[in-house]
Amino acid sequence: MEFITFKDLDKLRSIINAISTGVEVKGIIDSAGTTLPSLFDFSAFGVLWKEAPTLHLFQEESCPRAFTQEVVKNMLKVFSILGEGPIEMERLTLQVEKKKLRNKQKVMDPEASLKSHLTLPLVIEGEIIGCISINSDQANMYNVPRLQFFSVFGYQMAASLKHIQRFSTVKKEAIYDTLTNLFNRRHFEERLNAETQKAFENESNLSMIMVDIDHFKKVNDTFGHDGGDKVLREIASLLKNSVRQHDTVARYGGEEFALLLPGTPLDPTNMIAERIRRLVENTPFNMGQTQIRVTISLGICNFPIHRMKSKEELVKMADLALYEAKKGGRNRVCIFGGE
């Protein structure tokens, strides 16, 4: 019978401290993988994280491939028995990190197989968010005290991972517009601040396109708000797919969108805006039985061409250009100052 010692409790406390301070999933799992060997003898330690789904494996440097496969298979089996349904191997991302957990004399046998394990679900508020597992190529490796330690560790792991999950949801909600999934106005202002500072300091190009859907009120009046929302979502998606990944596309207001294109001179910006205008004009929007056509107006400006001195001026210029496009008959692109 093995007894729990103060030394063991101290080790457990250190492990818990290490995983409690992590601010991202990878960090928490790395801390766990690094600190756990002080308390447990294992050949592989695994964390299955349902959300992604990802299986992170920390294992002994000399761990043979067949052993890894056995651990993965066992963790997926346990997870499915716990009532979570099977996770398909094709959907699973496997992240394996090999570390020196044993001394030279204890290198794993290339034929080693899984002989003992402890696998526990990561449960928080009655929900399984994943599972954790320690695995050994030695038989009868784990006993009651180790199980108790592992379950305490598991609770902290679940709490830390859940905390991160919540934090990332809040973070997402803080920067995205829930209807269109584009950045919201607040995040746009942050990006605008950063990009204008960079452009003004480096004298580099920064273009802005302001977009407004023409006669959007008519769409709402005819097809209701659901119809209007559908148009907003589809145009948002067309905008997002028309620019580069590092460009910023945001919902600026009701039916208004704003695009920031760092490093893009005026002429290419004009070409991009014209391409977007044509794309929207030629896209049929399905409204139940009927198809409708929608057009947009776009106003553009550029630093350094338009010599604005502040981010507010940049927005104002793009807005004035948009106003010109509306005044000129809609469904068109206007450059600030009529250049």
Next chain:
Amino acid sequence: MREGKEEKFSSDLISDLYTNLLREIWEIVSALIGEATLTLLFNQAIRKIGEKYPFLNSLRVSEEGLALEEVKRGCRNLPPGEIHRGFQSLINQLSYLFSVLTEGVITKELLPKVLPKVREAERMVSKK
């Protein structure tokens, strides 16, 4: 009439025996893996076994422990054999889940306490 009373009496005895046993399992295993995980395992086992033995669905489990009064009331109108089989299947399912998770670690702790009581219930049912 007398037979009905006797059957009721032995149904009560068997449900008492098993509910006490479940309480004991809760005490032992919650100290090993914690209440949250154990609640999850109990509820999962009840969901599965409750399909065949619906009286078990009134067994309520939360992190505070087991609420057994309702299931005991439900047992009063059931034949002792049915109660025995239902609870036995539930305990088997729990043992299966414990072994899947921790191989023999939990089972080794439980077996000396669980087995004699299951045998006692078997004896009571077979006597009848």
